[in-house]
Amino acid sequence: xxxxxxIVKKVGSxxxxxxxxxxxxxxxxxxxxxxxxxxxxxxxxxxESNERVTIYLxxxxxxxxxxxxxxxxxxxxxxxxxxxxxxxxxxxIRELLVAQSFSxxxxxxxxxxxxxxxxxxGDPLDVGRLQGLGKSDxxxxxxxx
Amino acid sequence: MWVAYKDLENQMSYLDRRxxxxxxxxxxxxxxxxxxxxxxxxxxVQVSEISKSGxxxxxxxxxxxxxxxxxxxxxxxxYLLGDSILAKDD
Numbered sequence: 001x002x003x004x005x006x007i008v009k010k011v012g013s014x015x016x017x018x019x020x021x022x023x024x025x026x027x028x029x030x031x032x033x034x035x036x037x038x039x040x041x042x043x044x045x046x047x048e049s050n051e052r053v054t055i056y057l058x059x060x061x062x063x064x065x066x067x068x069x070x071x072x073x074x075x076x077x078x079x080x081x082x083x084x085x086x087x088x089x090x091x092x093i094r095e096l097l098v099a100q101s102f103s104x105x106x107x108x109x110x111x112x113x114x115x116x117x118x119x120x121x122g123d124p125l126d127v128g129r130l131q132g133l134g135k136s137d138x139x140x141x142x143x144x145x
Numbered sequence: 146m147w148v149a150y151k152d153l154e155n156q157m158s159y160l161d162r163r164x165x166x167x168x169x170x171x172x173x174x175x176x177x178x179x180x181x182x183x184x185x186x187x188x189x190v191q192v193s194e195i196s197k198s199g200x201x202x203x204x205x206x207x208x209x210x211x212x213x214x215x216x217x218x219x220x221x222x223x224y225l226l227g228d229s230i231l232a233k234d235d
Contacts (some may be wrong), residue, residue, distance in 0.1 A: 011158050027170045035230045042219035043226055044159050047168040047199075056159040058219060 008070045014059040016066040019052050020077065029080040030055070036076050041069055160215040165222065168199040176228035177202070184221045 008018045020030065030053060034043050042058040057073060059066050100106075159165075167177065177200075181190045187210050194201040204221070206214040 011156065015158050017159070031171065031230050031233065034226060038223060038227050042160075042223050044165070044222050045168070045171045045226065046159075046166055047170060058158070058160065 004067075004071070008067055010066060014062060014064070014066055015057065016070045017054055017056045018070055018074075019048070019054050020074075022051055022053060025077050025081055026084060029077055029084060032080045033073060033076040037069070037073055040064065041066075158215065160218050163205070164201050164203045166199060166201055167225075169197070170199075171229060172199065172225060173229040173232045174200075176225055176232050179228055180221060180225040183224065184217070187217050188221070 008016050010016050030045065034045065034055075037043060037057070039060075041060055041064070042056075044056040046054045046056070048054055055073070057066060057069055059069055177192070181192075184190075186207075188204055188206045191203040191205075192200055193203065204218055206217050210217060
């Protein structure tokens with residue numbers, strides 16, 4: 001009997017259950033993984049104690065092997081947990097990048113002091129040059145005085 | 146004696162149970178009452194042992210649908226879980 005068979009218990013032909021430690025997987029990771037599988041199997045989550053949760057999976061179709069379903073579910077749990085860790089590490093940077101890309105204002109200090117004044121006419125990011133408008137200070141239909 | 150009972154319980158499908166423990170960490174009370182209302186034509190649900198951590202629900206599928214008892218319970222629990230997850234995102 002493999003270690004996997006010891007962890008995942010089979011009931012009947014289409015049902016499995018296994019315990020997961022809440023010190024490893026968060027409630028959020030368990031819920032998100034469950035939501036990924038909710039169209040493929042019937043799920044019941046039972047919190048046995050503050051440390052352990054039993055996850056019951058019953059395949060919706062007879063063609064699905066329940067143990068492989070359990071294996072995929074465990075991988076999804078790990079994936080969701082990893083996403084949480086990555087989000088914790090880089091979430092603020094991502095939010096800042098998204099906010100910057102949708103904002104006209106310079107949200108992050110570049111470190112170099114721009115000689116051009118901030119604002120529409122100043123074009124400190126040289127958007128006009130990137131769009132092939134020639135001189136960045138000169139906009140179509142506008143002459144510099 | 147307790148060990149023997151646990152062994153027997155573990156050999157049964159979870160859908161053979163009549164009472165289900167719903168922990169508040171996974172199942173939201175609002176989703177529970179929405180789900181009960183949705184499945185009211187098919188079954189009767191008695192909610193008991195309400196505490197901060199969760200509640201116990203006893204499900205009795207109506208006699209005319211007893212041949213589909215496991216499927217109805219499974220669909221109910223799945224709907225409840227899905228609804229609870231979506232409620233958490235709000």
